[in-house]
Structures are given as structure tokens and as C-alpha cells.
Amino acid sequence: MINLPQRPRRNRKTQAIRDLVQETHVTVNDLLFPLFLTLGDNKKVEVSSMPGICRFSLDLLLEEINECNNLGIKAFDLFPQYEESKKDKFASESWNEEGMYINAIREIKRNFPEICLMTDVAMDPYSSDGHDGLVQNGKIANDETLEILGKMSLAQAKAGADILGPSDMMDGRVGFIRNILDTNGYSETSIMSYTAKYASAFYGPFRDALDSAPKFGDKKTYQMNPANSREAIIEAELDASEGADFLMVKPALAYLDIIKLLKDNFTLPIAAYNVSGEYAMIKAAAQNGWLDGTKAMNESLLSIKRAGADIILTYFAKEFAQNLKV
Ligand code: PBG
Numbered sequence: 001m002i003n004l005p006q007r008p009r010r011n012r013k014t015q016a017i018r019d020l021v022q023e024t025h026v027t028v029n030d031l032l033f034p035l036f037l038t039l040g041d042n043k044k045v046e047v048s049s050m051p052g053i054c055r056f057s058l059d060l061l062l063e064e065i066n067e068c069n070n071l072g073i074k075a076f077d078l079f080p081q082y083e084e085s086k087k088d089k090f091a092s093e094s095w096n097e098e099g100m101y102i103n104a105i106r107e108i109k110r111n112f113p114e115i116c117l118m119t120d121v122a123m124d125p126y127s128s129d130g131h132d133g134l135v136q137n138g139k140i141a142n143d144e145t146l147e148i149l150g151k152m153s154l155a156q157a158k159a160g161a162d163i164l165g166p167s168d169m170m171d172g173r174v175g176f177i178r179n180i181l182d183t184n185g186y187s188e189t190s191i192m193s194y195t196a197k198y199a200s201a202f203y204g205p206f207r208d209a210l211d212s213a214p215k216f217g218d219k220k221t222y223q224m225n226p227a228n229s230r231e232a233i234i235e236a237e238l239d240a241s242e243g244a245d246f247l248m249v250k251p252a253l254a255y256l257d258i259i260k261l262l263k264d265n266f267t268l269p270i271a272a273y274n275v276s277g278e279y280a281m282i283k284a285a286a287q288n289g290w291l292d293g294t295k296a297m298n299e300s301l302l303s304i305k306r307a308g309a310d311i312i313l314t315y316f317a318k319e320f321a322q323n324l325k326v
Contacts, residue, residue, distance in 0.1 A: 105119060149168060157189040169219075
């Protein structure tokens with residue numbers, strides 16, 4: 001036997017020692033669960049490209065939140081699916097205080113005042129063009145979009161949203177929304193900015209869930225080029241200076257370097273969105289028996305946390321919490 005001053009395997013020799021030296025832990029406290037809302041009663045329809053994830057009508061959504069809450073999940077992010085007939089160029093339904101989405105926010109907070117409810121600020125679920133911004137002459141009109149985002153933000157804040165999530169990537173929207181909130185007395189409503197949101201192929205299943213795919217073109221004039229990391233710093237500096245409370249990177253797994261970059265350079269909490277396509281890949285492979293779905297889930301979440309995410313938005317939240325209970 002040779003004498004080696006260091007044998008790193010000594011710290012891996014038993015489960016007890018491996019547990020002692022484990023650097024990163026994922027807990028249910030780190031997770032934020034995205035939920036899909038649809039119109040009607042007693043509706044629960046699985047999204048075909050997201051096994052285990054459903055669109056719920058409000059009545060069943062309240063039951064789902066209750067169940068998740070009992071598993072220890074305290075934070076949720078709500079997205080609406082609207083029929084084509086409710087959509088228009090201006091996403092008018094998005095600030096309708098009697099509409100499905102705003103009403104659901106009010107009802108959820110009335111039933112579960114203690115949970116953290118995040119909402120989505122972008123035009124796409126309500127836009128007949130399927131874009132996050134207002135389309136004028138075939139282009140996305142940045143500053144005109146801000147007015148619309150401001151109206152939906154105010155309606156969501158009034159309904160009781162705890163955190164607004166601008167997912168649209170328009171320039172100046174964090175400051176614009178912060179100003180509207182403060183001016184109207186909602187200085188306690190937080191903003192989790194989708195700071196570095198990339199034009200990604202991994203959003204496909206989400207667009208199936210909401211029927212929200214763009215009707216023409218793509219989102220490359222507002223979402224970031226996957227090739228760029230320095231640009232993430234420009235976005236993060238702007239969001240931090242405009243008053244964001246959290247900075248988010250999206251997607252998560254193909255962008256672990258971006259999570260680390262923002263974590264190392266900013267002091268605000270960093271969130272990462274483990275998006276629909278990342279969920280679907282693991283589910284599909286597991287259904288085929290090609291990998292162990294539970295282990296792949298745990299390893300993915302761990303890697304996102306290790307890269308520097310304080311918060312993970314993930315469709316795995318409920319499954320992760322359920323596994324801890326058994
Ligand atoms: C759009 C929005 C998207 C997601 C959240 N908000 C899709 C897109 O930009 O087209 C994707 C989430 C996911 O894939 O899980 N405002």
C-alpha cells in the first residue's frame with residue numbers, strides 16, 4: 001500500500017459520513033410550484049406533454065393547493081389558460097378584475113392567506129398574437145406594452161398577489177411596474193423579475209398547456225440569445241436598480257453557468273425556473289424506462305441549487321414533497 005496524504009474517498013466511505021460532508025441540500029422550502037388554471041367547474045385535465053401536471057378549474061385548484069400545502073409547499077406561481085375567444089390584440093382580459101385569472105388570485109388568497117402566491121405578468125396567455133408584448137406592424141412595441149403590463153400588474157396586486165413575475169422581457173418593465181405599484185399603495189407587493197430569460201426550445205410543453213404559442217415568428221427580439229452570458233449581467237443590473245426583489249434565470253439546467261454568474265455578482269436572492277421542457281424530458285425518459293425518474297429529478301434540483309439558486313420554480317415540487325413523506 002502506498003502512503004497518500006489525501007484520500008478523498010475516506011469522506012465517501014459510509015452513508016453517515018457522506019451525509020456529514022454533503023454541501024448542498026434541497027428542501028421543500030426552496031421550491032415554488034407553478035400551477036395552470038382553466039375555466040369551468042370540476043375540471044382537471046393532464047397536459048399531454050407534462051405527465052402528472054394538470055390544468056385545474058378554480059374549485060379543484062383550491063383542493064390541489066390545499067394538498068400541496070399539507071405536503072409543506074408554501075409558494076405557488078399561477079398561470080391562466082384562456083380560450084381563443086377571450087384573446088385580443090391588447091390582452092384586455094389580463095386586467096379584467098372580474099375575469100378568471102384575477103378572480104382566482106382573490107379566491108386563492110382568501111382561502112390560503114398564509115401561502116405565497118406569485119402571478120405572471122406578460123401578454124401571451126391573453127394575446128391573439130400569442131406574444132408577450134403588443135404587436136404593431138409585425139413588431140413588438142416595447143413602451144406601449146409597458147402600459148398594458150402596468151394595468152395587469154395593478155389588477156394582480158389589488159387581488160392580493162404576493163409576488164409579481166414579469167416574464168415578458170420588455171425593457172424598463174421592472175421600474176415601470178414598481179412605480180405603478182408604489183403610486184397606488186402597493187409598496188409591499190414584490191417583484192421577481194425574469195431577468196435572464198432565454199429564447200429557449202424548452203418552453204414547448206408550457207405553450208401546449210396554455211395554448212399560448214406565438215401565432216407568427218418567434219420571441220428572439222425580446223428573449224435572450226442562448227449564446228450570451230455577459231448580457232445577463234446587463235439585465236440583472238437594470239432589474240436590481242429598477243427595484244426587483246428577486247432575480248430569475250430561465251431555463252435552469254442548460255443555464256447553470258448563468259445562475260452561478262448572477263449569484264456571484266449580485267446580492268439579491270436568485271431564482272431559477274426549471275421549465276416545462278426540462279420536466280418533460282425526464283418524465284418521458286422515465287416512462288420509457290430509460291432512466292430512474294426520481295433520481296434524475298433529485299439530481300437536477302440539486303444541481304440547480306448547487307449552481308447558486310436560492311429558489312427553484314419547478315413542476316417537480318409536489319412529487320419532491322411527496323417523496324419526502326414516504
Ligand atoms: C411566457 C412564459 C413562458 C413560460 C413562462 N412564462 C413561455 C414563453 O416565454 O413562451 C415558460 C415556462 C415553462 O416552460 O415552464 N410569458
